[in-house]
Amino acid sequence: MRVAVIGYGAIGSFVIEHLKADPSIEVTATFSLPRPETSSIPVVESIGALLATSPDLVVECAGHTSLRDTGEAVLRHGTDLLVASVGALADPALEHTLRTAAAGGGGRLLIPGGALGGIDAVSAAREAGLDSVEYSGRKAPKAWKGTRAEQLIDLASVTRATAFLECDARTAALQFPQNANVVAALALAGLGFEKTRVRLLVDPGADGNNHTFVARGAFGEISASIRSTTLPSNPKTSALAPYSLIQTIKKRAGLILA
Template identity: 80%
Template sequence: MKVAVIGYGAIGSFVVAHLNAEPSIEVAAVFSLPPPLTCPAPGVGSIEALLATRPDLVIECAGHQALREAGETVIRNGTDLLVVSVGALADAALERTLRDAAASGGGRLLIPGGALGGIDAISAAREAGLDSVEYSGRKAPAAWKGTPAEKMIALNAVTSAETFLECDARTAALQFPQNANVVAALALAGLGFEKTKVRLIVDPAANGNNHSFVARGAFGEITATIRSTTLPSNPKTSVLAPFSLIQTIKKRAGLILA
């Protein structure tokens, strides 16, 4: 299978390195601005040049703005698009644009579970009768630096776990694009952005990025807790996030059956 990657930051470089080790998958092109100084795959200077390599799948690893600028072009080209920046779909207009492009005969919009497990169970629960979904994200102060959390709580002064934001999934995903993509994936699988409740917590004792959720309804109850170590190159990103992409790509290539 031939793939192309948009973005060569912490996640993009991680994904390219792992896919290059898989003989059944060819990384045909990487588009990143500025161009990477070193990259094991061919670099291109535009989305048009990336699509000219005729990939079977494009993986977006470049952030919310990149998805806004390139997502529709990729899908209308008839190419499947695997999205890292799931939180960008909290922008209702962007979600509608990409889904309309897919529905009009374009490629498919593919959403990975990312750092969060249990997404398949939430989708099944939605069909069986889902009433409520509540998510909690717990991370160390360093993981919240460079985000709006700095204006909501004095991160350096926190001595024990403190909740600094309670809101719906749309608000969390839009305000914390680097930290809360998981809540967007959860919302899309379940009750939607407005009905998915979110609590964000800073915890000096947190070891890695901690995600948990409780879902209740006619189907029963689902409780899940995930603690993931972070990427050394980016403490905001759980190491499970790029591996979720890699698993999705391998499934798409027929290398994993379940």
């Protein structure tokens, strides 16, 4: 299978290097702005040039703005698009644009579970009768630096796990584009952005990024708790996030059957 990647940052380069180790997958090129100083694969300078490499699948790993700028073109080209920046879909206009492009162009919009487990179970629960979904994300102060959290709480003075935001999933995903992609994935799988409740915490004692959720309904109850180490190059990102992309790609290639 031929795969092209948008973005060559912490996630994009990680995904590319792992895919290159599989002889059944060819990484055709990456489109990244700014252009990386070095790259192990060809670098192109436009989304059109990326699509000209004839990929079977394009993987977006470059953030919300990049998805807004490139996602529609990929889908209207008829190429499947795997999205890392799931939180961008909390923008109703963008979600509508991409779903419309997928319906009209033939390319499929693929949403990975990211760092959060249990997404398939939540999707099944939605069919069986889902009443509530509550998510809690707890990370160390360094994971919240450079985000809106600095306006809501003094990260340097926190001595124990402290919640600084309680809101719906749409608010969390749009206000924390680098931290809340798992929230968006959970919302899309379950009750939607408005009905998914979110609690964000800073914890100086946190070991990695911690995600928990509880879903309740006529089907019963689902609860999950995950602690993931972070990418060395980006403490905001759980290490499971790029591995979720890699697994989805391998499933798409028929290398994983379950």
